[in-house]
Amino acid sequence: MEELFEKMAEVLIAGKEAEVKSLAQEALDKGAAARDILDKGLLAGMDVVGQRFKAGDLFIPEVLLCARCMHGAMDILKPLLSEADAAGVGTYLIGTVEGDLHDIGKNLVSMMLEGAGFQVIDLGTNITAQQFVEAVKEHKPDILGLSALLTTTMPRMEETIQALKEAGIRDQVKIMAGGAPVTQDFIEKIGGDAYGANAASAVDKAKELVA
Amino acid sequence: MKRISRSGIGTTAGFGLAAFSRDELDSIHYATLQILQDTGIKVLSENALEIFHGGGCEIERFEGYGIVKIPSYVVEECVFWAPRTIVYDARNPDDDYVAEPNRVGFTTFGGCINVIDPLTRDLRRATKKDCGDIARVCDHLDEICVAERVVNSTDVPEGTLSVHNLEAILSNTGKHIFLGADSPRALSVMAELAAVCSGGMDNLRKRPIFTANVCPISPLTLPTNTCDVIIEAARLGVGVMIMPMSLSGGTSSATLAGTLVTHNAEVLSCIVLAQLAKKGLPCTYASTSTILDLRFGTSAIGSPEYGMINATLAKLAQYYRLPSFVGGGASDSKVPDIQSGYEFTLSATMSALAGANIVFGSGVLEQGLTIDYAKIIMDAEMIRMIQIAIKGIELTDEKLAMDVIHEVGPGGAYIAHEHSLLSMRSQSQAKLFDRRSRSDWLEATEGKSIVARAYETAIDILENHQPHPLPDNAPKAMSKIVKEFEKELKGGL
Ligand code: B12
Numbered sequence: 001m002e003e004l005f006e007k008m009a010e011v012l013i014a015g016k017e018a019e020v021k022s023l024a025q026e027a028l029d030k031g032a033a034a035r036d037i038l039d040k041g042l043l044a045g046m047d048v049v050g051q052r053f054k055a056g057d058l059f060i061p062e063v064l065l066c067a068r069c070m071h072g073a074m075d076i077l078k079p080l081l082s083e084a085d086a087a088g089v090g091t092y093l094i095g096t097v098e099g100d101l102h103d104i105g106k107n108l109v110s111m112m113l114e115g116a117g118f119q120v121i122d123l124g125t126n127i128t129a130q131q132f133v134e135a136v137k138e139h140k141p142d143i144l145g146l147s148a149l150l151t152t153t154m155p156r157m158e159e160t161i162q163a164l165k166e167a168g169i170r171d172q173v174k175i176m177a178g179g180a181p182v183t184q185d186f187i188e189k190i191g192g193d194a195y196g197a198n199a200a201s202a203v204d205k206a207k208e209l210v211a
Numbered sequence: 212m213k214r215i216s217r218s219g220i221g222t223t224a225g226f227g228l229a230a231f232s233r234d235e236l237d238s239i240h241y242a243t244l245q246i247l248q249d250t251g252i253k254v255l256s257e258n259a260l261e262i263f264h265g266g267g268c269e270i271e272r273f274e275g276y277g278i279v280k281i282p283s284y285v286v287e288e289c290v291f292w293a294p295r296t297i298v299y300d301a302r303n304p305d306d307d308y309v310a311e312p313n314r315v316g317f318t319t320f321g322g323c324i325n326v327i328d329p330l331t332r333d334l335r336r337a338t339k340k341d342c343g344d345i346a347r348v349c350d351h352l353d354e355i356c357v358a359e360r361v362v363n364s365t366d367v368p369e370g371t372l373s374v375h376n377l378e379a380i381l382s383n384t385g386k387h388i389f390l391g392a393d394s395p396r397a398l399s400v401m402a403e404l405a406a407v408c409s410g411g412m413d414n415l416r417k418r419p420i421f422t423a424n425v426c427p428i429s430p431l432t433l434p435t436n437t438c439d440v441i442i443e444a445a446r447l448g449v450g451v452m453i454m455p456m457s458l459s460g461g462t463s464s465a466t467l468a469g470t471l472v473t474h475n476a477e478v479l480s481c482i483v484l485a486q487l488a489k490k491g492l493p494c495t496y497a498s499t500s501t502i503l504d505l506r507f508g509t510s511a512i513g514s515p516e517y518g519m520i521n522a523t524l525a526k527l528a529q530y531y532r533l534p535s536f537v538g539g540g541a542s543d544s545k546v547p548d549i550q551s552g553y554e555f556t557l558s559a560t561m562s563a564l565a566g567a568n569i570v571f572g573s574g575v576l577e578q579g580l581t582i583d584y585a586k587i588i589m590d591a592e593m594i595r596m597i598q599i600a601i602k603g604i605e606l607t608d609e610k611l612a613m614d615v616i617h618e619v620g621p622g623g624a625y626i627a628h629e630h631s632l633l634s635m636r637s638q639s640q641a642k643l644f645d646r647r648s649r650s651d652w653l654e655a656t657e658g659k660s661i662v663a664r665a666y667e668t669a670i671d672i673l674e675n676h677q678p679h680p681l682p683d684n685a686p687k688a689m690s691k692i693v694k695e696f697e698k699e700l701k702g703g704l
Binding site (some may be wrong): 130 | 216324329336363365369370372393428434458460461462504505506508578580
């Protein structure tokens with residue numbers, strides 16, 4: 001079985017969706033647990049993809065192609081996974097703060113997180129503190145990610161954290177933030193949990209937070 | 212020997228760039244018309260939707276936005292209404308900038324948030340003081356034809372940024388100013404500031420000394436503020452500069468040709484809105500589009516593609532007979548090093564050769580986030596060199612100098628000839644770059660790097676340059692207007 005997992009990771013890294021799917025099916029037929037296929041085959045492959053991306057060997061569209069392969073295979077596994085397992089590594093709620101319409105970076109982070117096995121709920125841009133609070137209540141994510149690209153919208157991050165505190169749900173969720181003007185210092189100052197300088201480090205930090 | 216007049220011979224003046232034939236530009240134009248008519252533009256402003264509707268566009272409404280489909284005849288007519296040539300009026304009339312076809316000027320990048328402190332050389336957040344200081348340096352530099360809001364005043368209350376920016380810039384330069392507006396209301400306050408410096412609103416209408424920058428959001432989206440600022444600019448008679456920043460591979464097609472088409476559609480849709488709001492409103496065709504580096508996920512403004520995209524968009528602006536304001540000379544390096552110099556030169560030269568009216572990008576580092584004083588000074592030196600280069604080589608009888616060549620003859624010397632005396636001052640001249648011998652260089656500079664000397668030049672300008680004076684009452688009046696606006700916003704919150 002280990003060999004099969006290895007092969008699955010290999011074809012996933014090569015971006016061959018049909019083969020990933022048929023290997024996943026084969027593993028199931030041979031009696032492997034869905035959770036093992038996910039962890040040892042698919043996510044193991046995505047791990048390598050993540051490392052290669054960080055090293056500058058893979059381009060973003062290649063990473064997204066690999067992620068698509070993973071999700072293709074997930075369609076087969078999902079009915080066999082418990083709800084908790086189907087959520088993958090964890091649930092990640094993300095959005096760009098109020099007044100800010102920049103979303104390229106946020107979208108990239110979302111896609112990379114999905115590739116790494118997170119279930120991502122993307123609220124979009126121009127999201128008010130109150131909308132974040134409602135969404136946290138509704139989706140109960142493990143992590144909330146805030147994006148801001150403008151110095152003028154950075155204060156919205158702090159206000160969002162404040163609003164979560166007021167709603168009494170700040171401690172139910174880890175908070176990450178990013179965007180070009182955002183810094184580690186800033187996040188510490190406003191009482192967030194982690195900073196993501198780019199998509200690759202956002203994934204690493206997110207994994208640490210849910211570990 | 213006699214050389215009498217020649218009959219018409221084919222001549223070119225200056226060096227140019229052969230980017231796209233007329234037919235190819237036509238193909239981009241037709242592709243754009245198709246996008247505007249069939250795919251449409253997403254518009255988030257209710258006011259704008261009404262104006263588009265009134266202008267004969269088809270509107271499909273969804274929750275919170277509308278898709279506007281613009282018939283080709285509306286596009287073509289509106290483009291025709293936009294003024295052909297624009298003089299960018301300046302607070303100091305000596306600095307009025309005439310943007311006739313193929314006149315090439317340069318300005319800095321804009322909207323940065325960080326600055327490398329010229330004294331400590333530390334990276335820090337830019338303040339209102341930086342915004343004014345950098346404007347003063349740009350006022351001094353002849354190589355800068357108009358002033359940008361180079362950095363944002365990040366130390367002022369929310370919603371008032373653009374108003375503070377303009378106050379700082381007006382106080383420090385007499386050149387025409389390009390800057391964005393936080394809101395339509397902020398724009399009208401900005402017009403009040405400018406009016407105070409131009410002798411009243413009527414004078415400002417005759418000679419608008421600033422232009423409002425607006426940015427569509429790629430792909431094919433006009434956010435509320437972009438639309439409403441255009442509409443307010445039309446009301447005030449302030450021209451608009453329309454600058455998409457498509458990132459090829461991210462917010463536009465990964466192929467550059469497709470990027471040109473959507474970029475063009477975004478600019479033209481804003482021109483349609485501006486012209487429907489006020490026929491004849493000055494519109495500047497702008498761009499700072501580039502690629503999204505698909506390995507690092509960064510907006511790579513130091514890439515050759517930045518030059519390629521922006522040079523061709525300058526050609527496209529000429530095709531529409533509109534003044535152009537396109538990228539060239541930006542860098543992704545984090546410090547003013549050799550990478551930043553190479554990157555500056557490639558894309559700035561391309562956009563200049565293409566005949567862009569204003570080449571936008573000097574002084575900037577780090578994908579547009581950081582501005583550096585030394586870089587502004589070094590880039591100005593290179594701008595002078597580029598401006599010499601694009602003039603090309605003139606082939607007149609006088610310049611061919613046949614008589615002189617005969618006279619000096621084989622083995623002779625030109626250096627003492629009167630002809631050299633007459634021509635010498637047209638040579639390019641290095642001030643900061645060094646062309647001396649090694650020993651002279653050592654003596655003159657003590658081996659100090661160009662970057663260090665550039666910082667010194669910048670500091671010297673900051674200490675000594677006096678900008679064109681403001682009218683006596685203006686500083687007080689401006690600060691009152693700004694304070695009242697701050698109060699107004701606070702009251703509103
Ligand atoms: C592209 C761009 C735009 C596009 C946005 C398109 C879009 N769909 O997003 C357009 C042209 C529409 C635009 C508009 C504006 N922009 Co803009 N824009 C940029 C630019 C050049 C690149 C941003 C980008 O997408 N980078 C690529 C992505 C992949 O990187 P990223 O966003 O940094 O994201 C990475 C990390 O930061 C991190 N990350 C991001 N979010 C998150 C979230 C989490 C949770 C985590 C963990 C990590 C993380 O990971 C990402 C992936 O690696 C920046 C300059 C810059 N270099 O950042 C200016 C910039 C941010 N914009 C600026 C300005 C001024 C504006 C406008 C106000 C201009 C105007 N006059 O209209 C408007 C504002 C509109 C609004 N209300 O939001 C200024 C900001 C100044 C300031 N005061 O802060 C900048 C710095 C440029 C400049 N020098 O002018 N902009």
